Amino acid sequence: MYLSGLQALVRLPLDQSRRDRKAGLRTGTFISGYPGSPLGGYDLALQHASPLLQQHDIVHVPAGNEELAATAISGTQMLDAYPHSRVDGVVALWYGKGPGVDRSGDALKHGNFAGTSRHGAVVVLSGEDHEAKSSTMPYQDDYAFLSAGIPVLYPASTGEFLALGLHAIAMSRCSGCWVALKLVGALADGGETVEVGPDRPSIVIPEVMVDGRPFRKSTDFTFFPGLNIETERQLFYERHQAVLAYARANRLDRVEVRSARDRVGIITAGKSYADTLQALGDFGLAAAALGRAGVRLLRVGLIYPLDAEIIREFARDLEEVVVVEEKRGFLEAQVKEALCGLPRGVRVVGKFDERGVPLFPIQSGMDSDVVAERLGPRLxxxxxxxxxxxxxxxxxxxxxxRRYEALPGRTPNYCSGCPHNISTRLLEGELAWGSPGCHSFASIIEQPERHIVSMTQLGGEGLPWIGLAPFTDRRHIVQNVGDGSLFHSSYLNIRFCVAAGANITFKILYNGYVANTGAQELVGGKPIPELTRLLETEGVKRIAVVTKDPKEYRTADLASVARVYPVEEQDRVLKELAETEGVTVYIYDGVCANERRRRQKRGLLPVPNTFVVINEEVCENCGHCGALTNCMSLQKVDTELSS
Ligand code: SF4
Ligand code: SF4
Structure with a gap:
């Protein structure tokens, strides 16, 4: 069947549930996380499959943020210590993207440290944006998982999301480790025809011996200082042994091509494996030809911990090993460690060649052509x-x-009708900062009255001002923050700014959804009146709610420091907020235009019956309407009065 990356991940818990039932196990499944590319639509896809998920006892709880999700998931593995007559264990899936992995670092460490229950398992679905197409940073999460001691499996195709996903669950259940599945954008956004079946893939559970005794996993959620050292020993000396044994028993790392005459070997994994195969195919070096050319090929499925035995066996008799991988040399460092100290040395190149010249790029991603350009000369x-x-x-x-004609650029901008067109406007001389969200387009919008000069990470909104304010002559700044970010993590920032005595206006762009990841509902979101009351208790000095329809607030129970203003009074309000000492909040109440149109199409909202018409016969083409509205749907036309 044809599966997209996200569909494969929706099918994953269903297939696992069917396998468990067939094996006589009554398992439940718990899925939690926070959306973000390349897994931006995973939660929505799960919601669409909700009736089927319920039939399989699969519970999906979208989380307020990734750290909350990871900690909630750790609870699923406490089951053995609590009454559980209905299920034997819980398979848990966490989902998120790079910033979420970083934010959840401590929770992931604690969860992995504590372990998985007898029939439980935890898989971390880690969406990675290597090229920073939709992130404030290019992400490579391998090092975060290494830091947490979490094994990492790396699928090479969309179909392998399913196969390696099932292996990840079995590996976690067998070893007691949480296991990460590295899901890069090019594969998560893609799709392919996948063979599925109740016994695909076949899974072998190895008998693991540690120091002559059968390995037995255990959980420990006490984390008591000193006693946790034994858990550390078990994790790295026993559970990781079980992980390696599982990978060997199921041939997750495979020597794909070898012959007795080989002189050079290629080690690669995941998407880079697929790119390498394509590059070799373009050289006319498909498997048989590769062997004749004296090139050995190792495909790694478990990229951490790397199986040193396989690496040493693979590299035997070779003169050179080329490690092909995107981003920093995560595999390469482990390969070098595995080969270090052997009686006969093997040259290992990857991010740099033997002269220290850059070889495979660290920055951004790679495709098969980049691999070919770097690999070809070595071969x-x-x-x-x-x-x-x-x-x-x-x-x-x-x-x-080739030289290409430069195409005219078109700066990305807000959707037509987007509330940010109004809400992000600034007074002359005002300075605004941004954060991840649709409103971050303001950093490349050239109009000074909408421009933001710097960004923070998600959850960092306003905080740099606490460090900067004591040393700059500037008295005040504006910090834009989406409602999604506010309820994800930035709410505490307002409390910190109040405590630090900062002069800052938080502009809360309340559009009702997490708009830039697919218009998800705000988990833990509060309606605006309740939000104003909460902010008042935090010590916010003044709150302005700006809306096109103040009548809606006639009976609203607002905080005593909050007032409602029509859009027309925005400039006056912004000025007064800036002049107020302390933390002030501006809330713009305007629904995401994209989601509004979707809902109108689905009949969930009334279709508008009032329109603005620009009469070309009197239009002087001055452009003022475009500057004021920033609306992308305004088309400039030549008129009799001007062109
Ligand atoms: S998706 Fe919604 S919030 Fe984002 S730019 Fe478009 S209209 Fe604005
Ligand atoms: S271009 Fe100028 S004259 Fe024409 S509709 Fe816009 S504001 Fe009016």
Missing amino acids: LAYAPEHPGIMKRLAELGAIRS
Whole structure:
């Protein structure tokens, strides 16, 4: 069947539930996390499959943020110590993207440290944006998982989301570790035809011996200082042994091509494995030809902890090992560690060659052409004048030297009708900061009255001002924050700014949804009147609620420091807030236009019956309407009065 990346991840808990039932196990499933590319629509896809999930005792609880989700998930593995007549264990899935993995660091460490219950398992679905297409940073989460001691499996195709996902569950159940599944954007956003079946993949549970005794996993949620050292020993000396044994028993790391005459070996994993195969295919070096050319190929499925035995066995008799991977040399460092101290040395290259010259790039991602350009010259040293490699490198050289006409740029902007068009407007001389969310487009919008000069990470809104304010001559700044971010994590920032005595206006852009990840509901969100009352208790000095429809608030129970203003009074309100000492809050009440249109199409909201018409016969083409509204749907046309 054809599966997209997200569909494969929806199918994963269903397939696991069916397998468990067939094996006579009554397991429940708990899924929690926070949306973000490349898993932005996972929660919505789960919601669409909700009736089917319920039939399989799969509970999906979207979390306020990723750290909350990870900690909630740790509870699923406490089951053995509590009455549980209905289920034997819980399989738990966490989902999120790079910033969420970082935010959840301590929770992931504690969860992994504590372990998984007898029939339980935890898999961390880690969406990785290597190219920073939709993130404030390019992300590589491998090091976060290494820090937490969490094993990492890396699928090479969308279909492997399902196969390695099931292996990850079995590995977690067998070893007691939480297991991460590294899901990169190119695969999560893609899809392919996948063979599915009740016994695919076949899973082997190994008998693991540690120091001559059968390995038995256990959980410990006490984390008591000193006593936790024994848990640390078990995690790294016993549970990781079980992880490696599982990977070997199920051939998750595989030597795909080898011959007795090999001189050079390639070690790669995940998407880079797929790119390497494509690059080799473009050289005319499919499997049999690769063997004839003396090139050995190892595909790694478990990238942490790396199986040193397999690496040593693979590298035996080779002159050189080339490690092909995106981002920093995560595999490469482990390969070098595995090969260090052998009687006969093997040259290992990856991020740099033997002269220290950069080889495979660290920054951004790679595709098969980038792999070919870097790998081809290395292989030519072992297969001189190889016609396939020479031809492909010449083709790529010609493509790279092409000159393209520069296309006119179009700066990204808000959707037509977006409330941010109004809410992010500033007074002359005002300075605003941004944060992740649709409103971050303000950083590339050139109009000074909408521009933001810097951003923070999600959850950092306003806090840099606490450090900067004591040393700058500037008295006040504006911090934009979406309602999604506010309820995700930034609410505490307002409390901290009050405590620090900062002069700052938080502009809460209340559009009702987590708009830039698919218009999810606000988990833990509060209606505006209740929010104003909460903010008053935090010590906010003054709150302005700005709306196109003040009548809606006629009977609202607002905080005593809050007032409602029509949009037309926005400038006056902003000025008064800026002049107020302390923390002030501006709330713009305007629904996300994109979601509003979706709901109108679905008949959930009335379709508007009032329209603005610009009469071309009297339009002077001055452009003022465009500057004021910032509306992308306004098309400039030549009129009789001006062009
Ligand atoms: S998705 Fe919604 S909030 Fe985001 S730019 Fe479009 S209208 Fe604005
Ligand atoms: S371009 Fe100027 S004259 Fe024409 S509709 Fe817009 S504001 Fe009015």
